[in-house]
Amino acid sequence: MKYDWKGRVVLITGASSGIGRALASELGKRGARLGLTARRGEELLRLGDEIGRAGGEALALPADVRDPRAMEEVAERVRARWGRVDVLVANAGMSSTTAGTRLNAGEVGDVISVNVLGVVNSVAAVLPGMLERGAGHLVAISSLASYRGMPKSGAYSASKAAVSTLFESLRVDLRKSGIDVTTIHPGFIRTPLTAGRRKKLPFLLEPDDAACRIIRAIERRARTYAFPWQLASFVRVIRHLPGAVYDRLASNSNFRE
Ligand SMILES: NC(=O)c1ccc[n+]([C@@H]2O[C@H](COP(=O)([O-])OP(=O)(O)OC[C@H]3O[C@@H](n4cnc5c(N)ncnc54)[C@H](OP(=O)(O)O)[C@@H]3O)[C@@H](O)[C@H]2O)c1
Numbered sequence: 001m002k003y004d005w006k007g008r009v010v011l012i013t014g015a016s017s018g019i020g021r022a023l024a025s026e027l028g029k030r031g032a033r034l035g036l037t038a039r040r041g042e043e044l045l046r047l048g049d050e051i052g053r054a055g056g057e058a059l060a061l062p063a064d065v066r067d068p069r070a071m072e073e074v075a076e077r078v079r080a081r082w083g084r085v086d087v088l089v090a091n092a093g094m095s096s097t098t099a100g101t102r103l104n105a106g107e108v109g110d111v112i113s114v115n116v117l118g119v120v121n122s123v124a125a126v127l128p129g130m131l132e133r134g135a136g137h138l139v140a141i142s143s144l145a146s147y148r149g150m151p152k153s154g155a156y157s158a159s160k161a162a163v164s165t166l167f168e169s170l171r172v173d174l175r176k177s178g179i180d181v182t183t184i185h186p187g188f189i190r191t192p193l194t195a196g197r198r199k200k201l202p203f204l205l206e207p208d209d210a211a212c213r214i215i216r217a218i219e220r221r222a223r224t225y226a227f228p229w230q231l232a233s234f235v236r237v238i239r240h241l242p243g244a245v246y247d248r249l250a251s252n253s254n255f256r257e
Pocket of ligand 1 (some may be wrong): 013015020038039063091092141143186187188191192194218
C-alpha cells in the first residue's frame, strides 16, 4: 500500500531542532498533520507557525520525554485534535562524552533516561491506540553508534543499542498487529548534537537530506535503515571485527573529539 502523507497524523519527539525539526518541516509540506513535542515550547511554536504558513497543520506540545504522564498527555492531545496517531517518530535524544576512566553514574543515567526511557514513554503513549485500530507505524531514531561500544561514548552507544534491540523486539511482537516498526541508524548529521566536535566528521549530512532519507525509509516500511551507505558499510565491518582487533583500533581513535 502506497504511503500517503496527506492527512496522516504524525507525532515527532525532539521536534525543536536538528533531525526532528527537519522531519517536521518536510512532512508538513507533504500534508501530514503534526504533533510536535520537545521541552522548548517556543521553538515548537515557531516551527508550528512556519509549517502553518507553508500550508501544513501542526500542534506544539511541550513536554519532557522522561515523564511518562506528560507523554500520555501529548498523545491524548494529538488524538483529541485529529482522532489518532498514525506514525510516531521517537527522535528525541541527547549525547554526551562518557569516558570510561571518569565514569559518572549521573551522566550515564541522564543519557539512558532520555534516549531509552524517553523512547519507551513515547511508544507506550501511542501503542494502545494503534493496537486498538490495528494500524500505525512506530519509528525510532537510533544511531550507527549502536553497532559497537564507541570510545568515550559508553552511555550513548548503550542507549542506542537498547533502542535498536527494543525496537527489534517490538517488531517481532507486533508482527501481524497491523503496526509497522522501523529503526533508523543515522551516521553523522550536522545538528546541535554534533556541533561541538572538533574533528571533521566523515560523510556528514545536512538535516534536510537526512530527513528525506528517513521519510523514504518510513514510506518503504523498512525494518531498519542505516545511512549514509559509506559509513554504514564501514560500521558493519567494524561490528564483525574480533574483540581484540576492535579494542586496539577503537582505543587509538579520536572518535569523540
Ligand atoms: N546528529 C547526529 O549526528 C545523529 C546521528 C545519529 C543519531 N542521532 C539521533 O537523532 C536524534 C535527534 O538528534 P539531533 O542530532 O537532531 O540533535 P538535536 O538537534 O540536539 O535534537 C535533539 C532533540 O531532542 C530533544 N530532547 C532532548 N532531551 C529531551 C527531553 N528530555 N525531552 C524532550 N525532548 C528532548 C531536543 O529538544 P529540547 O531541548 O527542546 O527538549 C531536540 O529537539 C537523537 O536521538 C540522536 O541521538 C543523531
